[in-house]
Amino acid sequence: MAAKPNRSTRKRFKALFRVYLGDEIALGPGKAELLAHIGETGSISEAARRMEMSYNRAWLLVRTMNRCFKKPLVHSSRGGDQHGGAQLTKCGQQVLKRYRQLETKFAGAAREPLRDILSHLKD
Amino acid sequence: MAAKPNRSTRKRFKALFRVYLGDEIALGPGKAELLAHIGETGSISEAARRMEMSYNRAWLLVRTMNRCFKKPLVHSSRGGDQHGGAQLTKCGQQVLKRYRQLETKFAGAAREPLRDILSHLKD
Numbered sequence: 001m002a003a004k005p006n007r008s009t010r011k012r013f014k015a016l017f018r019v020y021l022g023d024e025i026a027l028g029p030g031k032a033e034l035l036a037h038i039g040e041t042g043s044i045s046e047a048a049r050r051m052e053m054s055y056n057r058a059w060l061l062v063r064t065m066n067r068c069f070k071k072p073l074v075h076s077s078r079g080g081d082q083h084g085g086a087q088l089t090k091c092g093q094q095v096l097k098r099y100r101q102l103e104t105k106f107a108g109a110a111r112e113p114l115r116d117i118l119s120h121l122k123d
Numbered sequence: 124m125a126a127k128p129n130r131s132t133r134k135r136f137k138a139l140f141r142v143y144l145g146d147e148i149a150l151g152p153g154k155a156e157l158l159a160h161i162g163e164t165g166s167i168s169e170a171a172r173r174m175e176m177s178y179n180r181a182w183l184l185v186r187t188m189n190r191c192f193k194k195p196l197v198h199s200s201r202g203g204d205q206h207g208g209a210q211l212t213k214c215g216q217q218v219l220k221r222y223r224q225l226e227t228k229f230a231g232a233a234r235e236p237l238r239d240i241l242s243h244l245k246d
Contacts, residue, residue: 020137026244117225121149
């Protein structure tokens with residue numbers, strides 16, 4: 001009862017998309033965000049900082065992605081050294097673009113059923 | 124590199140959809156599956172058995188759903204007693220149908236970008 005809470009914060013929806021190769025998560029929301037930050041900053045350590053993630057963790061995620069795909073998604077000029085630069089490869093750019101498309105296309109397709117489900121939730 | 128593993132099992136994709144009310148998960152894949160089994164079996168305990176879940180756990184999930192939506196999704200004839208029957212309410216049927224639509228519409232919309240991402244994964 002009390003004051004009516006803000007609807008927009010109380011009712012939320014999350015969609016999570018994950019691609020697996022065997023037991024490994026080749027790509028998911030965290031790895032996609034990391035790719036985007038590496039693309040923007042040209043640096044794994046800066047991307048890690050933006051995500052409040054340790055450099056080691058970010059580097060582990062990059063290694064997992066590079067191992068799962070036919071071609072590396074990230075090229076690091078000094079083999080993971082914090083002070084070297086890093087860029088998305090052409091394959092990395094393509095895979096990130098397609099992952100973003102998954103999210104966008106889902107948002108479009110989901111609009112109607114989602115609106116209906118949310119309308120049944122308490123305010 | 125030994126025998127080539129089965130592509131269909133090595134490359135996998137998962138999409139997870141969750142609806143929140145405040146901090147509670149009002150609906151997600153597990154709750155949707157539970158609703159479907161309750162609808163089919165007319166029994167929370169039988170639905171729980173099918174999902175290899177304890178009756179208490181299933182009942183907890185049902186209570187959470189019923190609390191989050193404006194109208195209950197499940198009507199249990201003896202207030203959760205194992206031996207009473209249970210049915211999906213009209214609202215429960217509608218919400219489950221819409222959740223399934225989310226999954227179906229996503230599968231359609233995701234086909235092309237997903238095929239491309241998977242084609243970049245190692246075989």
